[in-house]
Structure formats: C-alpha cells, structure tokens
Amino acid sequence: DAGVTQSPTHLIKTRGQQVTLRCSPKSGHDTVSWYQQALGQGPQFIFQYYEEEERQRGNFPDRFSGHQFPNYSSELNVNALLLGDSALYLCASSLAVRPYGYTFGSGTRLTVV
Amino acid sequence: SQKIEQNSEALNIQEGKTATLTCNYTNYSPAYLQWYRQDPGRGPVFLLLIRENEKEKRKERLKVTFDTTLKQSLFHITASQPADSATYLCALPRDSGGGADGLTFGKGTHLIIQP
Numbered sequence: 580d581a582g583v584t585q586s587p588t589h590l591i592k593t594r595g596q597q598v599t600l601r602c603s604p605k606s607g608h609d610t611v612s613w614y615q616q617a618l619g620q621g622p623q624f625i626f627q628y629y630e631e632e633e634r635q636r637g638n639f640p641d642r643f644s645g646h647q648f649p650n651y652s653s654e655l656n657v658n659a660l661l662l663g664d665s666a667l668y669l670c671a672s673s674l675a676v677r678p679y680g681y682t683f684g685s686g687t688r689l690t691v692v
Numbered sequence: 693s694q695k696i697e698q699n700s701e702a703l704n705i706q707e708g709k710t711a712t713l714t715c716n717y718t719n720y721s722p723a724y725l726q727w728y729r730q731d732p733g734r735g736p737v738f739l740l741l742i743r744e745n746e747k748e749k750r751k752e753r754l755k756v757t758f759d760t761t762l763k764q765s766l767f768h769i770t771a772s773q774p775a776d777s778a779t780y781l782c783a784l785p786r787d788s789g790g791g792a793d794g795l796t797f798g799k800g801t802h803l804i805i806q807p
Binding site for chain 2: 583612614619620621622623624626627635637669671678679680681682683684685686
C-alpha cells in the first residue's frame with residue numbers, strides 16, 4: 580500500500596516564475612494538506628482540501644493556491660516566486676471524519692534563484 | 693495566536709537511558725496533541741496522538757503525557773537507541789480539533805542518542 584507520493588522531488592526555479600507541485604494521497608484518505616518547511620523550522624500549514632474545496636487556510640498570501648481532484652490527488656501552485664519561497668513543501672493526507680495521525684510524503688525541495 | 697514551544701537545542705542522551713522531550717503551548721485549548729518523528733530530508737512520521745481527556749498514552753518504548761492545566765505534553769523514549777536519533781515534532785490542531793484539522797507544529801527537538 581503506497582503512502583503519500585509527491586512529485587517532483589527537487590525543483591529549481593527563477594524568481595518571478597510559477598511552479599506546480601503534485602501529491603497523491605495514501606489509499607483510502609480523502610483529505611490533503613500542504614505544508615511549507617524552512618530549514619531548521621517546523622512545518623507551516625498552507626491549506627487543506629476536502630471534497631475538492633479549500634477547507635482551511637494558513638497565513639499564506641494568495642500567490643499560494645491549490646486544487647483537489649475527484650481522485651483526491653492535489654496540486655499546490657505558487658505564482659510570482661520569491662527567494663523566500665525556497666523550502667521543503669510537504670503534502671499530508673488523512674481522513675476527514677476524525678482526528679487521526681497524518682501521513683506525510685517525503686516532500687518537494689524547491690529552490691528559487 | 694497559538695504558540696508552541698519545544699526545546700530547540702539538541703538533546704544528547706546516552707544509549708539505554710530515557711529521553712524526555714517537552715512541548716509547551718499557550719493561547720490554546722486543543723482537543724488533542726500529536727507527536728511526529730522527522731529524519732533529515734524526509735517528511736514527518738506520525739508516532740502518537742493523545743486526546744485532552746487522556747492523561748497518558750503508550751506505544752512500545754514511547755510514552756506521552758498531556759497536562760491541559762499546565763498546557764504541556766511530555767514525550768518519553770525508554771531504553772533509547774542510536775536509531776532513535778531524529779527531530780521530534782509536537783503538533784496541535786489549528787481549530788477546535790473535532791476532525792482532521794490542519795496542524796500547527798513546534799520547531800522540533802533534535803534528539804541525539806550516543807552509543
């Protein structure tokens with residue numbers, strides 16, 4: 580049973596560009612959350628998707644947007660990239676109905692130059 | 693706003709001893725609290741969840757306590773092994789915690805178990 584799959588694993592982009600990161604949740608999970616983790620810091624919540632709708636959002640600008648597809652997979656889009664967007668982007672899946680441990684992917688390492 | 697504090701300094705423990713990590717929080721009354729383990733370059737791995745009405749929870753060599761009066765959780769690893777060396781993250785639900793809420797994480801404590 581595959582866990583959470585994220586792609587790509589590494590990415591280098593130029594300031595001002597746009598990027599799309601992808602996530603396939605663990606089989607049976609219906610909720611996908613995205614986190615940003617800077618070096619030496621804990622993950623910061625970006626947003627959560629359930630039933631193809633954004634259900635919760637953290638303190639991130641509108642440059643960060645997402646989407647969830649009918650098969651529960653998800654994308655994170657970041658527009659107008661800044662140097663400060665360089666980080667590890669983590670996708671986590673869970674079940675919506677009850678508090679439960681999240682399953683995280685290994686992340687996408689984004690470097691903005 | 694919610695604030696979670698973990699000892700950001702590395703914690704060095706001798707193999708075989710019990711490691712105890714602390715998580716303190718303010719401005720919040722969470723319905724549950726979670727602990728994760730993270731290895732370098734990898735995503736966090738879920739370890740334990742403890743609810744507000746539970747004082748203690750155990751899983752193999754791991755034990756978590758949750759004191760809602762002190763607003764503190766303690767995470768214990770007994771009979772520690774070098775393979776336990778990692779960063780341990782404390783996390784709380786962002787809202788009331790009735791369901792699968794997004795999480796607020798602490799910065800984590802880097803645990804080093806020395807042979």
